[in-house]
Amino acid sequence: MEHFISLFVRSIFVDNMIFAFFLGMCSYLAVSKTVKTSFGLGVAVTFVLLITVPVDYLLQTKVLAAEGILGVDLTFLSFILFIAVIAGMVQLVEMVVERFSPSLYAALGIFLPLIAVNCAIMGASLFMQQRILLDPETSSQAIGGVSDCIAYALGSGIGWTLAIVGLAAIREKMAYSDVPKPLQGLGITFITVGLMAMAFMCFSGLKI
Amino acid sequence: MSKLFSKENRAVLTNPLNLDNPVTVQVLGICSALAVTSQLKPALVMGLSVTVITAFSNVIISLIRKTIPNRIRIIVQLVVVAALVTIVSNILKAYVYDVSVQLSVYVGLIITNCILMGRLEAFAMQNGPWESFLDGIGNGLGYALVLVIVGFVRELLGFGTLLGFEIIPQSALLEYGGTYMHNGMMTMPAMALIIVSLVIWAHRAYNKEGKK
Numbered sequence: 003m004e005h006f007i008s009l010f011v012r013s014i015f016v017d018n019m020i021f022a023f024f025l026g027m028c029s030y031l032a033v034s035k036t037v038k039t040s041f042g043l044g045v046a047v048t049f050v051l052l053i054t055v056p057v058d059y060l061l062q063t064k065v066l067a068a069e070g071i072l073g074v075d076l077t078f079l080s081f082i083l084f085i086a087v088i089a090g091m092v093q094l095v096e097m098v099v100e101r102f103s104p105s106l107y108a109a110l111g112i113f114l115p116l117i118a119v120n121c122a123i124m125g126a127s128l129f130m131q132q133r134i135l136l137d138p139e140t141s142s143q144a145i146g147g148v149s150d151c152i153a154y155a156l157g158s159g160i161g162w163t164l165a166i167v168g169l170a171a172i173r174e175k176m177a178y179s180d181v182p183k184p185l186q187g188l189g190i191t192f193i194t195v196g197l198m199a200m201a202f203m204c205f206s207g208l209k210i
Numbered sequence: 211m212s213k214l215f216s217k218e219n220r221a222v223l224t225n226p227l228n229l230d231n232p233v234t235v236q237v238l239g240i241c242s243a244l245a246v247t248s249q250l251k252p253a254l255v256m257g258l259s260v261t262v263i264t265a266f267s268n269v270i271i272s273l274i275r276k277t278i279p280n281r282i283r284i285i286v287q288l289v290v291v292a293a294l295v296t297i298v299s300n301i302l303k304a305y306v307y308d309v310s311v312q313l314s315v316y317v318g319l320i321i322t323n324c325i326l327m328g329r330l331e332a333f334a335m336q337n338g339p340w341e342s343f344l345d346g347i348g349n350g351l352g353y354a355l356v357l358v359i360v361g362f363v364r365e366l367l368g369f370g371t372l373l374g375f376e377i378i379p380q381s382a383l384l385e386y387g388g389t390y391m392h393n394g395m396m397t398m399p400a401m402a403l404i405i406v407s408l409v410i411w412a413h414r415a416y417n418k419e420g421k422k
Contacts, residue, residue: 022399027240028324078300081318082292089285118284119322121241128315184414188237189407196403203400 006153008142013157015205017143019122020165021198026122029113030166031191040170041163042106043113046095048159050117051126053091055155056148058084058127062134084127085118092118126158169195214340223344226352233356233406234413238324242316243357244402250373252312253361257354259298259317264326265346267291268334272342275335287330288321295320325349360405368396 019025026047033043061083068075096114100107107114117123130151136144145151172194181190232238239260247253270290271278278286299317302310310317320326329349334342365371370378370392382388395401 024241024244024399024402025319027244028238031237031240078296081296081299081321082289085288085292085321086285089288115284119288119324119327121319121322124322125315125319128318132315182411184418185407185411188234189410189414192403192407192410196400196407199400199403200398203398 010153010157014161018161019158021202025125026120034166034170037170039109040166044163044166051155051159054088056151059151088123089118223348226348231352232325232349234410238328239353246316247361248397249365250361253357255309257357261350263294264350265343268342268346269339271330271334272339292321364396367393
């Protein structure tokens with residue numbers, strides 16, 4: 003239980019998907035203009051993460067690994083399989099959102115199918131692949147089972163949502179500021195994210 | 211031969227280096243531009259890998275563009291890119307293992323690099339193989355250029371070395387009697403964002419004057 007909570011809290015603040023690893027920047031920069039759409043995208047990303055990371059974990063350990071049911075080391079196929087799982091899941095999420103919340107579907111537009119190529123989703127699966135090899139006794143980042151995957155996925159998603167909503171809130175206010183012409187839009191957004199990343203660095207000494 | 215390198219083809223190759231740069235103008239490929247540039251060597255290897263993968267995936271998709279059913283277009287593109295990235299990732303692990311460990315997941319993340327998907331959708335699906343190849347090389351080099359600039363600044367100011375060679379002599383450092391201290395912040399992710407924003411600022415200001 004302790005490991006679960008530690009992994010969860012670490013994934014939100016210390017190993018934040020945006021501020022520590024820069025995953026999911028493209029859709030992050032494009033969608034963070036208003037708080038409402040940012041929150042919707044953040045929830046969609048969290049949901050996709052919650053489904054794909056455990057599924058990829060089971061694929062990696064039970065099917066692709068040398069000890070899996072196929073008996074041969076097929077880990078070189080992991081990239082192709084992971085991206086196929088992610089593309090399939092995103093298609094599913096798209097259909098669910100269209101059915102239950104048409105306004106959110108219209109607001110997100112092209113960015114909902116773009117979650118499939120969001121680095122954060124693929125990155126979470128690839129990090130999971132690395133963390134399976136760590137020892138849960140010594141490292142608070144290690145992933146040892148499906149419950150750890152869920153903690154990691156939930157924490158990463160919430161951290162990403164936190165980052166995008168924070169940036170959207172600041173950008174809404176910055177629309178009234180006097181930014182120099184070449185710096186407008188992308189440049190000032192990067193500086194803002196950089197300062198937020200510096201602020202999140204203060205969490206790096208966190209010990210749960 | 212002159213048809214291969216006609217005016218339009220040369221423009222396809224050189225535009226992404228300046229006017230249509232994938233990172234600063236098109237805002238693609240930001241994730242890896244920030245993450246791998248703490249030193250110059252990984253930045254260089256990453257830039258070259260992305261150039262090679264973009265060029266060849268552009269060619270492959272351009273060759274089969276008329277036969278892909280529209281509904282599974284994205285999945286076919288993703289599978290082609292994933293296969294190429296698997297090959298490149300294994301080549302890197304074999305020949306430059308230390309850099310491949312430094313790059314860790316970001317080699318795999320080339321699959322989701324927006325530059326690749328963006329160029330496949332916007333160019334390779336509508337143009338022939340040779341033009342797509344040039345477009346891939348151009349965009350890859352434009353991306354590599356930004357990575358090399360950021361990596362150069364970060365490694366020089368953060369570690370005092372370039373590609374491992376010591377540029378700032380040890381005798382100048384504070385602990386050895388000098389007055390200079392390395393800027394440790396440069397090795398942190400936060401500074402990468404600020405340096406890229408300065409590159410964007412300089413690039414846009416320069417282009418504004420050029421256009422006038």
